[in-house]
Amino acid sequence: MRKNLDEWLTHTATPVAAKALLGAVLRVGECAGLIVETEAYLGQTDRAAHAFGGRRTKTNAALYGPAGTIYVYQMRQYCLLNVVTQPAGVPQGILIRAVQPTSGQTVMAARRGRSGPAMTSGPGKLCQAFAITLADNNRPVNQGRVGLELAVQRPAQIISAPRIGVPNKGEATAARLRFFVAGNACVSDMKKSQIDPNGGWQR
Incomplete structure (x- = not known):
């Protein structure tokens, strides 16, 4: 599986x-869930990425690891979960x-x-719910x-949209690199009128 x-x-x-x-499963101990929303970050050329310009610090060191490495960082009181690709x-x-x-x-x-x-409708929320911390980094x-x-x-149906919470950085802000399951109630800021009773999954 890992290989x-x-x-x-x-x-x-x-x-x-x-x-x-x-649609993949995230699992931590007895807790599990279907991933319904992601954001892609493209490294040295992506102004919104922690490694933009080749920036390398103790905090973002995990990003330079091999594919499948977990990168957890803290924003305010919340941790956020990333997977190196x-x-x-x-x-x-x-x-x-x-x-x-x-x-x-x-x-x-x-x-x-x-x-x-x-x-679990946001990156900090899901890390709190799954008890993901900097110890998992x-x-x-x-x-x-x-x-x-x-x-x-x-x-x-998969929707692509601009990433959320990215400061005004031109193309990095407008880039449609957020992906989510259309109509799933757990997606960030999903409107009630848009929720699919089937969760947005194929029947």
């Missing part, structure tokens, strides 16, 4: 991988923005202090607490 995942990430363009991760030295990755819980909902609700779609996926299983569900 196949690493090879797939290594040989797949980061935006393509970000779309393909929709390219060979070592090519600092591209995918931010996991939202998941649809499939198991461990009671545990997640207790950690978040709430239940329902808002429990720079570790291989599927060789520790954080697991990833590909292609479990297929979205009926």
